Amino acid sequence: MVGSAIVRRLLAGGASRLLLRTRAELDLRSQAEVERWFAEQQPQYVFLAAAKVGGIEANRSQPAQFLRDNLQIQTNVIDSAYRHGTRKLLFLGSSCIYPRLAPQPITEDSLLSGALEPTNEWYAIAKIAGLKMCQAYRREFGFDAISAMPTNLYGPGDNFSLEQSHVLPALIRKCHEARLQRSAAVEVWGSGTPRREFLHVDDLADACIFLMRHYSDAAPLNVGWGEDLSIAELARMVAATVGFEGELRFDPSKPDGTPRKLLDTSRLTQLGWRPSITLEAGLASTYDWFRSHQQSLRQ
Ligand SMILES: NC(=O)c1ccc[n+]([C@@H]2O[C@H](COP(=O)([O-])OP(=O)(O)OC[C@H]3O[C@@H](n4cnc5c(N)ncnc54)[C@H](OP(=O)(O)O)[C@@H]3O)[C@@H](O)[C@H]2O)c1
Numbered sequence: 001m002v003g004s005a006i007v008r009r010l011l012a013g014g015a016s017r018l019l020l021r022t023r024a025e026l027d028l029r030s031q032a033e034v035e036r037w038f039a040e041q042q043p044q045y046v047f048l049a050a051a052k053v054g055g056i057e058a059n060r061s062q063p064a065q066f067l068r069d070n071l072q073i074q075t076n077v078i079d080s081a082y083r084h085g086t087r088k089l090l091f092l093g094s095s096c097i098y099p100r101l102a103p104q105p106i107t108e109d110s111l112l113s114g115a116l117e118p119t120n121e122w123y124a125i126a127k128i129a130g131l132k133m134c135q136a137y138r139r140e141f142g143f144d145a146i147s148a149m150p151t152n153l154y155g156p157g158d159n160f161s162l163e164q165s166h167v168l169p170a171l172i173r174k175c176h177e178a179r180l181q182r183s184a185a186v187e188v189w190g191s192g193t194p195r196r197e198f199l200h201v202d203d204l205a206d207a208c209i210f211l212m213r214h215y216s217d218a219a220p221l222n223v224g225w226g227e228d229l230s231i232a233e234l235a236r237m238v239a240a241t242v243g244f245e246g247e248l249r250f251d252p253s254k255p256d257g258t259p260r261k262l263l264d265t266s267r268l269t270q271l272g273w274r275p276s277i278t279l280e281a282g283l284a285s286t287y288d289w290f291r292s293h294q295q296s297l298r299q
């Protein structure tokens with residue numbers, strides 16, 4: 001989702017020499033393959049958007065893969081980029097690197113100040129190692145590696161599979177299927193009370209390019225919308241967008257995750273960047289995308 005959005009944004013801005021590889025062409029977990037690719041291609045700027053990504057259930061059931069794949073991907077790419085003369089690298093972390101009970105909104109200074117949310121700690125530990133690796137390579141080798149910590153993202157290219165997806169695409173799919181099947185109710189995981197922030201992936205892509213152009217510092221930067229809402233409010237917005245008029249049935253036996261997760265984005269906004277796609281508009285366009293890509297959705 002993020003990689004494709006960055007590519008769309010770069011192409012729209014006139015970029016002409018993009019070096020792109022699918023996972024089938026280049027498995028970033030393989031140090032030898034990554035090393036060979038960097039030696040041959042020598043990219044000047046690297047956006048590291050590849051990662052093993054998923055929602056609560058995927059994190060719960062595959063802790064080893066979340067930790068191993070992400071550590072391997074980021075270690076291979078950051079190290080090879082540095083050693084083959086890349087001018088600048090942007091590493092994408094995630095807001096789940098912050099402690100479960102971090103004061104809200106969460107500033108970048110909350111990093112490593114408390115215990116992590118257990119439902120995604122494997123992924124979070126890998127992401128923390130990635131941003132620390134960027135800082136260490138900057139300090140020891142002078143490599144211009146920067147890190148951005150996005151909030152929850154959504155948009156075209158998202159993963160709508162019910163086992164792997166995050167809450168927003170899962171709700172779109174459940175409400176869509178319930179409307180078609182004329183079901184009376186849709187089940188929503190958890191109590192509905194946790195609060196979350198959502199950023200459209202095209203806004204994130206714009207922020208990534210802004211940072212690649214204008215930011216060179218060790219400190220990671222939060223990227224978010226600036227406001228949150230409860231999962232119950234989100235579910236109602238999704239249902240309205242999709243046209244599902246039945247009941248939203250919350251299942252408190254399923255995990256809630258962190259009670260609240262809103263990023264403080266004042267450092268980024270002070271640099272001069274702001275998001276522009278409202279949740280209402282973003283949900284509508286994402287639902288259009290979902291409907292027109294039924295045959296090619298990721299599973
Ligand atoms: N989605 C969010 O809400 C969110 C929020 C905060 C931060 N982020 C961060 O943003 C970045 C991108 O996330 P996303 O939402 O765009 O996830 P995504 O849609 O799942 O994209 C990840 C990409 O990485 C590729 N990949 C995974 N393992 C690979 C490997 N071993 N070799 C080569 N490619 C591999 C995947 O390929 P396949 O399709 O073949 O698996 C996929 O194309 C990640 O660093 C993530 O942590 C995402």
